[in-house]
Amino acid sequence: MWDYSETVKEHFYNPRNVGAVEDANAIGDVGSLSCGDALRLTLKVNPETEVIEEAGFQTFGCGSAIASSSALTEMIKGKKLDEALEVSNQDIADYLEGLPPEKMHCSVMGREALQAAVANYRGEVWKDDHEEGALICKCFAIEEPLIVDTIKANKLSSVQDVANYTKAGAGCSACHEKIEEILDRELKARGEIFVPNAVRPDLAKEPRTVDASITSEMLAASKKATKPKFTLVQRIQKIEKAIAEVRPTLQADRGDVKLIDVQDKTVFVSLTGACVGCQMAGLTLNGLQQKIMEELGEFVQVVPLSKRQLEEAGL
Amino acid sequence: MTVSGIYFDNNATTKVAPEVLESMLPFFTEQFGNPSSIHQFGNQVGRKINSARCQVQNLIGAEFDSEVIFTSCGTESNATAILSSVKAQPQRKTIITTAVEHPAILAVCDQLDKEGYTVIRLDVDEKGRLDLDTYKRQLNDDVALVTIMWANNETGTIFPVVEMAELASKAGVMFHTDAVQAVGKVPVDLRTTKIDMLSLSGHKLHAPKGIGALYLRRGTRFRPMMRGGHQERGRRAGTENTASIVGLGVAAELAQKRIVAENTTVRGLRDRLENGILSANSHCYVTGDLSNRLPNTCNVAFEYIEGEAILMMLNKKGIAASSGSACTSGSLEPSHVMRAMGIPFTAAHGSIRFSLSYYNTQDEIDRVVSAVPEVISRLRQLSPYWSKEGPLKENAQAFSPTYA
Known part of the structure; x- marks a missing residue:
């Protein structure tokens, strides 16, 4: 029951x-x-x-x-x-x-x-525009039509994409087989072939330790980097620029992110609003970390500070 | 949940019989040995497993005890049977089954379908019966397996599997039956049939959950699903679930002794329940093949109301049953069995299955019969398909919503 x-x-x-x-x-x-x-x-x-x-x-x-x-x-x-x-x-x-x-x-x-x-x-004719379908992601209650429409509209091609755009699959990951089936079908329909990652997609992980949060893209990004030298002010400006790029997405979901401190290769931020406690926070931080690395051309780690940690630090 | 509840959901699972529990307990304590071991600790356990195998053999009328393979459940037995048949006969690319099988069969067939197999899902008529002529026409050299349930879990309708196995055998096709609901409720005598494989599940006949068996007729080509050690003669590797196997043996023996009572006493109780409900409630009917079904099962479709709501109200009164309603399963679809029979959704959603066991009493039947009408009339008061007088469907006020 x-x-x-x-x-x-x-x-x-x-x-x-x-x-x-x-x-x-x-x-x-x-x-x-x-x-x-x-x-x-x-x-x-x-x-x-x-x-x-x-x-x-x-x-x-x-x-x-x-x-x-x-x-x-x-x-x-x-x-x-x-x-x-x-x-x-x-x-x-x-x-x-x-x-x-x-x-x-x-x-x-x-x-x-x-x-x-x-x-x-009011003497009007009501037309229903809600499309119902099979429930795919039980963690976030996402149904198939939304996933299909989002894949079509944004030309998505991976489980990670689907998770980023719809949240489907970003929780327990049990629905990944079903999402892959949908992707396979939709990619075929647009003349492409679905190539799943051999390794599991990096979804909602908390970037606590450096090793655990390095994805293949991050490694590629940091390898690509020519390691230019920036002053501390330049670094912070570049980090702020990266944050400004992801901010609209967060604000659309009633959240926000704020730069707190930069210490060597560690960037401390605080998440506010709807980002707090969101299962997607880890994913958001990974995306942000990726952006900052692209800006700086070096490997950094983004660490979220909780409200308590901020208070303890007197910030 | 009241402790003194009335349990009419025995097709879902049954309580472990006290004798079964008692037989199992030593295998958690002093009889802990691994039956494969050569020393006395293991040896005694091995002998107990063999006697459990004979008890199961007797219940299903197998010719040899080695035809019984212990598994973890009915689902595993089903998957083993299907996957073995396709693996052992790679040139054959068709599976014949029915539209009303349990998901343990249908989901495996769906997967094979995706992998390129042809799956023929035989339709049923409004009473849930198969058409044997259609079936006969489908049998040919491309068929790897026919898998047909012995009795349907929702309606109790019995399929003519013995006859269908004969037909398959004549056409040179392997035959499996999912008999999870039938074993212990109807007499099964496999040595006189052409059935090659049969699945059974412990927890449907008062053994614990987590134990099942696959009958594999001697000589039937077989490929194990789980390979590893030599347990079950290499046909199902993995250290034996000794306590549960012993429990299943005792449960099988009890079931054999009670097969007459199932078909007299339990059937009588079921009929009393069914007649009581039908006469005390309007606009309801029994689904399935009334003249040919399990003695313990009764599936009543209450029109214009929804099953989960009925179950929640019954649950509050301490009565446990189950429903073919979409909402109880977590899927959006009503029961595939009800749909296959062409039951209209206003009735399919209100289908309630009462499934009895040897342990139910006449007093319980009478209490349920008198409790049901209040639940039904209360929910009908909430239903847009219903007015004070009866269903609204045939007048100007008829409810016809805009569907999404």
Whole structure:
């Protein structure tokens, strides 16, 4: 059985707002073809204020589908339509204190029902653009269509690429066989041949020791280097330049990185925002380290400092 | 989870019989020897393994005890059988199986499919039955193996494997059956059949998990999956799981003694459960071949509601069963068995399997029969396919959602 949170169980055993709202003026009927779940959401919207005065649901689905429906109705009651539309499927999952990755589509269905109901109220036709498919990466709940689309759009050709762009495969790595199969298919479709790495791709490793974080690309980069001499100021400028290049990517994920200190071949940084505790942090640091090495033409090691370490150092 | 729960999920696994547990315990303590060793520590254990082999031999009616190879589970037995058949006959490139096999068969066949083999997955009709004429037409010199389950784990439907093995044998084709659900529930007498290989699993018949066996008819061409030491006559290397092998032996002996009770007492309980549920709940029906199925299994499809939700509600009442619903498996698809039978998804998702054992009682049956209606009606109140009166499907209010 699934490891459902207590809140999921509570909303399943004691669902709120069950049944169709009498005199509803907004109805959203949606279903998930692949998993067979279906949901009807009925709302009573105040025509003057556009506030959702009542919300009711009827769901054909599993425990988390019912709990997600119940949570959704609780979350949107009393909200204006436009406010309600801002409720994301992640918000629904958060309200329920998390859903298993296999069950995230249940929260998606709730959100879609809301969109359909609002469209119905406004006399619009709602079209679903969410593509559902087999769950590939259980660590980050990534489905096949997203992986396929990302490979196509960015011409990806390795498991590491897929992990960098979608996060799929960046966790436990058990899905790498499936990702390789997708890559094999997609590369064939564009007339290329998929060549997997003989060695395991370097994914989310913490660059703690020099040896463990040297990848073949890094070695190549450091070999290529002609070892120019820079002053300390020049070095720091170059490091800042490398950091500035990766920063937009991190900020897009609500994170950031800051240069703290440079001591010989060690570059100390601090990760902030969403980067903290992210399983991708190791990967981010490897990428940053690579960039800095390219700028400096020498081997360096990027070491992240935790908040505590920073405080202890008085920084 | 209440300790005094009602366990109706015996096709998933069974409890270890007390006699089995007792027989195993010495092999964790004083009888720790390696059966391959020449000294007294090993020697005694080796003899116990041989007697367990004979107990399994008797249960399945094998002609020779050396036809029984101990493995780690049903899955290993299945994989060994399939991979052996293709390795031993490299010129043959086709496998015949059914659309409703266990994943332990289907996933291996899918892999061979990717590697260039032709896999023929025989379809079933609405009751889960095979068409033997179609099957006969597929038998030819390119077929390395026919692998057909003896009984289906979800519906209990029994396939005519004895007859199908005869047909395969006439066509000169090797025949394997995954009999994990059948052994111990229906009489099996292999010496009178043309079955070349048969898989069985300990934990389905009150032995522990982690032990299984492969029957390999004498003379059947074989290539081991695990090579190494000379254990199991070199056909399955690796130091024997002695305690579990001894346990499986005792469980096999118990199963043999209880085969009549399975087909009288247990069958009676199952029928009582089934009739009770059908008469107390509307819009539900039994799936599978009612006239030809395992005596312990009953699969009921409750229309317009979803299986996981039913199981969670039953679980709260201390009742354990299982479902063919997509949501219980972690895949998005409902059970491939239900789909193969063409069960509509509003019913397939609500299919619940009750599987009994020798240890269930009439009192438990009656308690489940009286507990089910409340669960079903509560979930139907939540269902968009249902109104107070019944299903909405045939009127203007019919629920027809936009599908993603």
